[in-house]
């Protein structure tokens with residue numbers, strides 16, 4: 001296992017918990033070392049949106065799991081090198097905490113570390129509609145180097161199921177990490 005394939009996956013309490021779980025599945029299947037951290041609110045959204053066993057199953061998929069309150073975990077330190085981090089979905093609360101370096105839990109601390117170490121941080125921010133405060137937080141995070149990638153369906157791909165949308169969004173998010181993997185999302189080859 002190389003640092004180049006070590007990825008942190010954060011799941012926060014916005015709607016769309018399945019996005020984080022699908023990203024985790026794809027990364028682990030691609031041979032990456034995955035470090036999962038789930039916020040307390042996300043534990044509730046995962047149970048509500050997917051089912052009572054879903055969190056346990058997600059934890060079985062990750063190669064490493066960290067408790068949200070464990071700010072002493074490996075991923076809380078810049079000396080623990082990684083290829084990047086994705087937060088999927090990213091709530092407005094977690095976005096705001098990241099944008100203001102309010103690192104009071106491990107997910108936000110790990111994201112803060114990725115920014116300070118100038119590593120890839122991809123945030124699948126999920127809320128609608130947005131007020132100016134949300135937009136300002138996205139601008140702040142972008143200015144600090146994060147990539148804001150809201151999970152907006154690619155309708156032009158003609159998805160047939162919700163899972164098609166989740167899978168494509170997850171693959172695009174992984175592509176944004178710029179890992180040394182084969183492109184996971186099929187590139188668009190233009191309208192015929």
Ligand SMILES: Cc1cc2nc3c(=O)[nH]c(=O)nc-3n(C[C@H](O)[C@H](O)[C@H](O)COP(=O)(O)O)c2cc1C
Pocket residue numbers: 011012013014015039040041042044045048090091092093094095126127128
């Ligand atoms: C079913 C459900 C769906 C939610 N969806 C969103 C959402 O899409 N975006 C958001 O910012 N917050 C959403 N929330 C609210 C967050 O869970 C709440 O703000 C929480 O404090 C976020 O904490 P975290 O950032 O530590 O995960 C939702 C809550 C529930 C129970």
